[in-house]
Every structure is written in C-alpha cells, then in structure tokens.
Amino acid sequence: AQSVAQPEDQVNVAEGNPLTVKCTYSVSGNPYLFWYVQYPNRGLQFLLKYITGDNLVKGSYGFEAEFNKSQTSFHLKKPSALVSDSALYFCAVSLYSSASKIIFGSGTRLSIRP
Amino acid sequence: GAGVSQSPRYKVAKRGQDVALRCDPISGHVSLFWYQQALGQGPEFLTYFQNEAQLDKSGLPSDRFFAERPEGSVSTLKIQRTQQEDSAVYLCASSQEVILGSNQPQHFGDGTRLSIL
Numbered sequence: 001a002q003s004v005a006q007p008e009d010q011v012n013v014a015e016g017n018p019l020t021v022k023c024t025y026s027v028s029g030n031p032y033l034f035w036y037v038q039y040p041n042r043g044l045q046f047l048l049k050y051i052t053g054d055n056l057v058k059g060s061y062g063f064e065a066e067f068n069k070s071q072t073s074f075h076l077k078k079p080s081a082l083v084s085d086s087a088l089y090f091c092a093v094s095l096y097s098s099a100s101k102i103i104f105g106s107g108t109r110l111s112i113r114p
Numbered sequence: 115g116a117g118v119s120q121s122p123r124y125k126v127a128k129r130g131q132d133v134a135l136r137c138d139p140i141s142g143h144v145s146l147f148w149y150q151q152a153l154g155q156g157p158e159f160l161t162y163f164q165n166e167a168q169l170d171k172s173g174l175p176s177d178r179f180f181a182e183r184p185e186g187s188v189s190t191l192k193i194q195r196t197q198q199e200d201s202a203v204y205l206c207a208s209s210q211e212v213i214l215g216s217n218q219p220q221h222f223g224d225g226t227r228l229s230i231l
C-alpha cells in the first residue's frame with residue numbers, strides 16, 4: 001500500500017533563511033508526487049508535482065522540490081523564506097496505475113518568524 | 115465560476131440527522147473528488163467521479179455515506195444518520211481529467227466544516 005510520511009509536525013524558520021519541509025514516501029510502483037499548501041479555513045492549493053524527468057521540480061511562489069528515488073524522498077525547499085509562507089504543507093503521492101487516488105501526508109506546519 | 119465552490123461552509127447537525135453537502139466543480143472539469151479532513155490531519159480520499167460515473171468509492175467509511183454526480187457537474191455528498199465521528203471538514207476537488215501518465219493537479223474548494231452534536 002502506498003503511504004506518505006512527513007516526519008516534522010512543525011518547522012520554524014527565520015525570514016530570509018532557506019527552508020526545507022521533509023517528505024518520504026512508500027509505493028510499489030512509479031510515484032507521482034505533489035506538494036499542496038493550506039491556509040486557515042481554506043482548501044488546499046497546488047504548489048508543484050513530479051511525474052518524470054528532472055529530479056528538481058520548480059513550482060509556485062518560489063518553491064521547489066527534489067525527487068530522490070534512492071532515498072524515496074521529495075523534500076520541499078525554498079531559498080529565502082517569507083512570513084507569508086507560514087501555512088500548513090501537505091505532501092502527497094499517487095500511483096501511475098491509479099492516478100485518481102491521492103494519498104496525503106499528515107501535514108507540516110511551517111512558521112516563518114520576522 | 116473561477117474555482118471549486120462548496121456549500122454550506124459550515125453545517126451543524128444533531129446526531130442521527132441526515133446532511134447533504136454540495137460541490138460545484140470548475141466548469142469543464144471531468145474529474146471530481148471528495149475528501150474528509152479530520153482536525154490536524156491530512157485529507158483522506160473518499161470517492162472519485164469521472165463525469166457522472168463513480169469510479170472509486172473505496173474510501174467511503176460506511177454505507178451511511180453516499181455521493182452522486184447525476185449530470186456530470188455538481189456533486190452531492192450525503193451522510194445519513196450522522197455520528198459524532200463524522201465531524202470533519204469535507205473537501206471537494208476537481209481536475210481537468212485523469213489520463214495515465216498525465217495526472218492533472220486537483221483544484222480544491224474551501225470545504226464544508228461539519229459538526230455533529
């Protein structure tokens with residue numbers, strides 16, 4: 001069965017510093033990987049996805065993520081954090097053979113201090 | 115509309131009552147998904163439609179949960195004889211289509227927060 005793990009419930013970063021939000025996955029086939037962001041009382045917003053090709057994926061708002069097959073990881077990164085990046089971030093995975101069903105991680109709360 | 119619209123935004127019901135939650139997907143989006151998000155958790159898949167066909171309902175927690183999309187656009191999630199454990203945010207998402215090898219991103223509504231007393 002496929003699964004996603006986000007080992008950190010919360011990540012705290014000072015504004016202007018680089019940030020990393022960790023994600024590891026477990027699937028039996030080729031994964032599609034996603035990052036979504038959720039602001040309070042709102043639905044999820046798509047940030048970026050990995051399907052195939054370059055391991056470094058660039059997405060919205062200056063975020064990027066690196067697919068590492070050997071470590072089964074898909075960490076979210078940004079070179080310079082903004083206070084407005086503070087939100088709840090979800091990593092998600094689906095299988096090529098079952099592209100409709102997405103499994104989400106439990107989420108990481110990112111807090112950027114001024 | 116410009117995005118996925120869900121109504122009502124908030125719903126309070128007494129245990130045992132039936133509720134109906136509505137989702138208006140983005141116009142032209144073929145695929146529609148329902149998720150349940152408990153407090154402090156990630157969304158959990160409930161069911162998936164492609165047009166009017168319900169292709170996957172493996173995530174529905176019990177036979178009290180029922181979803182439909184009769185004309186391939188608006189969808190309704192119905193919960194019968196609600197229980198306190200049904201309290202959660204119910205999210206709807208739509209995407210252009212699901213093609214193997216493509217996997218278009220899902221666009222989410224703001225959800226319906228359901229509280230069962």
